[in-house]
Amino acid sequence: MREKSDTAIQKNIGKKKKKVAAKIYIRNNYQLYMMLVLPVIYLILFKYKPMIGVVAAFKNYNVFRGVWGSPWTGLSHFKEAFASNDFWMALKNTLILNVGDIIISFPIPIILALFLYELNSKVIKKSTQVILYLPYFFSWVIIAGIVNQLCSNGGMINNIITAFGGKSINFLTVPWMWQAVYWISGLWQGAGYGLIIYLAALSGADPSLGEAAYIDGAGRFKRIWYVTIPQIKGTISVMLIMKLGQVVSIGFDRPYMMSNTLVKSVSDVISTYVYSVGLQSARFDFATAVGLFQSVVGVLLLLIVNAMAKKFGEEGVI
Structure with missing residues (x-):
């Protein structure tokens, strides 16, 4: 007791x-x-x-009845979207443009960050960071205007080509050339943001490891490959997971502002499809269904890629 x-x-x-x-x-x-x-x-x-x-x-959404007062329709909007050739074309273009962005735009900021990290000149480091980071603050309206001024038939690039006796090139009207311009403009706009993130990760790297490798006779490239990159491998994996998780989602302003009628076969993406079929026709329920499809697939991809990263020994984002 x-x-x-x-x-x-x-x-x-x-x-x-x-x-x-x-x-x-x-x-x-x-x-x-x-x-x-x-x-x-x-x-x-x-x-x-x-x-x-x-x-x-x-639901069969009615503006006057509201969301809760509108009648249920089940999966009819999803069935309509999956039966549409325009939807599958938009999905294919979204995947192509996003995968191209990852292939082209993902490794370049890492290379730039490693290059600047190895430099000793603070002036070059600071000026390069400012020059590369500045386009990140430009809207795609401004960037699309710059691209038109440079790459159109009467643009600066074609004027230089014709001045040297060459023929004018239709950069913005040939589908595969338009895709190349799209990816390069994305690289120019987003490289500075990735550069800042990787430089921040490199600032936490242990310089004594590089010094030890130098004493052991390792050259600069071997030190970068075997010493520097492994120290920021976690940051690289997190950034890659986030990129792959967004491979089905795409912004509206970039493809819409850079597109034209001659490249619709490669420039129509899910966001512009939702705008033209869902919002312009005031079919808010259909637009919501396509947006929900994007979100669900994006979450599934994020979980799959995160699980794969953990199997390879990385921390992941979840």
């Missing part, structure tokens, strides 16, 4: 200590929690609450 009473007393004392510790913790850190109130309210109102509208993908 005494042992039971002693354990009960100890439990009560432990609970009282936890309550006192919790009160002290809240008193010392309540300002931080107060600062979280507005961001949490913002997330609830503008991020989580709109998710309720996903229900419209399974």
Whole structure:
């Protein structure tokens, strides 16, 4: 009996200590929690609450009845999309453009970051970072205008070609050339952002490992391959997982602003398909269904790639 009473007393004392510790913790850190109130309210109102509208993908949405008052249609919008040749063409173009972006745009920032990391001149490092990062702040409206000025029939590049006796090239009207311009413009716009991330990762690298490899006789390229890159392998894998998770999703402004009627066969993507078929025709339920399809496939790809990264010994993002 005494042992039971002693354990009960100890439990009560432990609970009282936890309550006192919790009160002290809240008193010392309540300002931080107060600062979280507005961001949490913002997330609830503008991020989580709109998710309720996903229900419209399974309804015959009527603006006057609202989402909940509209009749259910089940999977009819998904069946309509999957039966459409335009949808599959848009999906194919989305995959081609996104995979091309990954192949071209993903390794270049890593190479640039390694190059700048090996440089000793601070002036060149800073100026290069500023020059490469500046296009990231340009909207695709501006970039599309620059591309038109450079690559159109009367653009600067064709003027240089014709000045040397060559023939004008239709960069923006030939499908495969348009794809090349699309990928190069994406590289120019996004290389600076990736560069900053990889330079930040390299700033945490241990320089003593490189010095030890140098003493052992390793050349510069061997030090980069066997010492520097393995130290940022985690960052590279996380960035690659995020890129592959977005391979089905694509922004609207970039393909829409750079497209023209002569390259519709390669420039029509899911976002422009949703705009033309769903939003321009005021078919919000159909547009929601296609958007939900993108999100679900994106999440599945993210989980698959994340699981594969963990099998190869990387941390992943989840």
